[in-house]
Amino acid sequence: MVSVIVVNYNSHDKIARCVTSIFNGNIDVDVIVVDNASTDESLSLLEASFPDDSRLKILRNQHNLGFAAGCNMGARLAKGQYLLYLNPDCLVAENTIQILRASLKKNSTVGMVGGLLLNPDGSEQVGARRAIPTPWRTVVRVCKMSGLAKRYPRLFSDFNLHQQPLPDQPIEVEAISGACMLVRREALEDVGELDEGYFLHCEDLDWCMRFRQKGWKILFVPDARVTHYLGTCSRSRPVFVEWNKHKGMMRFYRKFFRHQYPGILMWLVGIGVWMRFGLLAMYYTARRIPLWFRRNRG
Helix, strand or coil: CCEEEEEECCCHHHHHHHHHHCCCCCCEEEEEEEEEECCCCCHHHHHCCCCCCCEEEEECCCCCCCHHHHHHHHHHHHHCEEEEECCEEEEEECCCHHHHHHHHHHCCCEEEEEEEECCCCCCCCCCEEEEECCCHHHHHHHHHHHHHHHHCCHHHHHEECCCCCCCCEEECEEECCCCEEEHHHHHHHHHHHCCCCCCCCHHHHHHHHHHHCCEEEEEEEEEEEEEEECCCCCCCCCHHHHHHHHHHHHHHHHHHHHHCHHHHHHHHHHHHHHHHHHHHHHHHHHHHHHHHHHCCCC
């Protein structure tokens, strides 16, 4: 059986649509929704869509504990041999869960698989297949040096792989997206839970690093299609989201790379991360000023 874990926070009608897509054509599944103190109507819409459905369990938190903590709470309640971590703003195609499970069952050394994330317009979304964004790769991306990858691919390749040709079969990658991760229970018990030191973002990269350190392979499965309405749950608080994203990036770099890279490089990466956050915070704040004036005029 596959246990699907969905962490919800103010996803409006997206969570009900997500669960509907999970149950569509999938008999041997159950769904655990962990709600992080939503203040919208998402849970009431979900309950109205699935009244008294024994396949659905809802766990309500009194406070927003973050994505990693919510995932771990759901996993502790899960009964399935396989655990699918899925964002509430995702819609899975009818055969996606079966395809992902088959990829795991085919090779006992594979601990985690992810599908092809699609934008609503059908284009491939960034992040479904990627390399680990090491400090050096981050410098390459920020300084726009990826154009040198044709001559020096090992030094200057981008860590996002979505611009490469789509493979015709599952391939091993360094990391997949936390929006859709199917995990073997045996691997979860070996590696451990998601790191709850991350509130939002980068916990998936951390987990991929730890899976590979333990010898588990990670696969990207192009035939398993998932439409992801990126950012649906975070548009109302963009500065808060960006703060936690950049804080998570710094935790990730310190945790895995501080002993592998010169201190000066880590220092420069840190400055770049927080400068980027500052610019984004100013941008989002500036966008809200006209709205504030319109609301308070007169």
